[in-house]
Amino acid sequence: MSTTAALIETEYRLGAHNYKPLDVVLSRGEGVYVWDIEGNRYLDCLSAYSAVNQGHCHPKIFKAMIEQAQKLTLTSRAFRNDQLAHFYEEIAALTGSHKVLPMNSGAEAVETAIKAVRKWGYEVKGVAAEKAEIIVCSNNFHGRTMGIVGFSTDPDARSGFGPFAPGFKIVPFGDIDAFREAISENTVAFLVEPILGEAGVIVPPVGYFAGVRELCTKHGITLILDEIQTGLGRTGKLLAEEHEGIEADVTLIGKALSGGFYPVSAVLSNSEVLGVLKPGQHGSTFGGNPLACAIARAALKALTEEGMIENSARMGERFQNGLRDIRSNIIKDVRGRGLMLAVELVPEAGGARQYCEALKARGILAKDTHGDTIRIAPPLVITEDQVDWAIEHFAAVLASA
Numbered sequence: 001m002s003t004t005a006a007l008i009e010t011e012y013r014l015g016a017h018n019y020k021p022l023d024v025v026l027s028r029g030e031g032v033y034v035w036d037i038e039g040n041r042y043l044d045c046l047s048a049y050s051a052v053n054q055g056h057c058h059p060k061i062f063k064a065m066i067e068q069a070q071k072l073t074l075t076s077r078a079f080r081n082d083q084l085a086h087f088y089e090e091i092a093a094l095t096g097s098h099k100v101l102p103m104n105s106g107a108e109a110v111e112t113a114i115k116a117v118r119k120w121g122y123e124v125k126g127v128a129a130e131k132a133e134i135i136v137c138s139n140n141f142h143g144r145t146m147g148i149v150g151f152s153t154d155p156d157a158r159s160g161f162g163p164f165a166p167g168f169k170i171v172p173f174g175d176i177d178a179f180r181e182a183i184s185e186n187t188v189a190f191l192v193e194p195i196l197g198e199a200g201v202i203v204p205p206v207g208y209f210a211g212v213r214e215l216c217t218k219h220g221i222t223l224i225l226d227e228i229q230t231g232l233g234r235t236g237k238l239l240a241e242e243h244e245g246i247e248a249d250v251t252l253i254g255k256a257l258s259g260g261f262y263p264v265s266a267v268l269s270n271s272e273v274l275g276v277l278k279p280g281q282h283g284s285t286f287g288g289n290p291l292a293c294a295i296a297r298a299a300l301k302a303l304t305e306e307g308m309i310e311n312s313a314r315m316g317e318r319f320q321n322g323l324r325d326i327r328s329n330i331i332k333d334v335r336g337r338g339l340m341l342a343v344e345l346v347p348e349a350g351g352a353r354q355y356c357e358a359l360k361a362r363g364i365l366a367k368d369t370h371g372d373t374i375r376i377a378p379p380l381v382i383t384e385d386q387v388d389w390a391i392e393h394f395a396a397v398l399a400s401a
């Protein structure tokens, strides 16, 4: 039996309970919409945590995937394939980076950057052996691997999973003095999200990143921006660093790099940092495979040629203004950039989850995070009418409280 209840029961019985999804079983997606197995349509306001920026099942990405899958899917990097060089060329031209290292998941891109930057610290900066330090921020989210959760400050992410790797210092996000004080002669990198995503869409104070950039340059510290969620149009710019008027030394992208068809991530850097990796020191069976490269090329093309980044800026402003106009005594804050938005509720509202359930009943899928915050991140192809329709329903749900 494949009823909603039966599928949920089977998932619960056989699967590990490491997620607590809304009880909606989806079977189809197109553009900003997804449909459940009962035929109900929803406006997707999560976009698979910003992986589906180009909209569900984008036809041109789909075509590229099918065409490539009929020819060649995987060679491993033991041999070369005819897609990788083109992927490098196109992403380098788009982002201005000099070197690219393709991986699969976002967490793998983060781990790759950590490895490369430590080696760079020893070989180029001259840090004493085994002493390299990386500064990170409290409330960070960079993924779920052992290396990464070791420097998380979220008890759910790290409790019970130790021991963890040393070499990380944690400072408050947005506090330039704390960052300055944490710097030592052993600091090789600052790893940070331009906007804290999982922590609830926390936008940094004006001038923070300009200050960070200056200190990194002054002290020879590699600035690694994790743009896995903020990148590729989500905030209304190709990369969120553009809002700050700075350039990272290493940029991490993933998620929307495939438009949601396939796990594809990449580390982008100048030649110095990725240049330290020699054959045999890092790799991935699937990283840089021809199918992933063909999909990523089509995904980047769709994003840039179809005006999605500009639309994200315009629709993001409309959405944010609409949310700000809602008169409700339970809204504490509305914030975000582009189509990376959040509504934080007052503690008396009793948690964001029930409002996400109410939105679901009205045909909107949004995600609660950290108890009191509703995250809103629709595909970047959303239209004015769809934004206005969504605002009406957010207003009805939040005003009725």
Ligand SMILES: Cc1ncc(COP(=O)(O)O)c(C=O)c1O
Pocket (backbone or CB within 6 Å): 049, 105, 106, 107, 108, 110, 141, 142, 143, 144, 193, 197, 198, 226, 227, 228, 229, 230, 254, 255
């Ligand atoms: C900023 C950031 N970094 C890294 C990751 C990890 O990506 P993945 O889940 O593909 O490993 C995420 C995922 O949500 C993220 O938001």
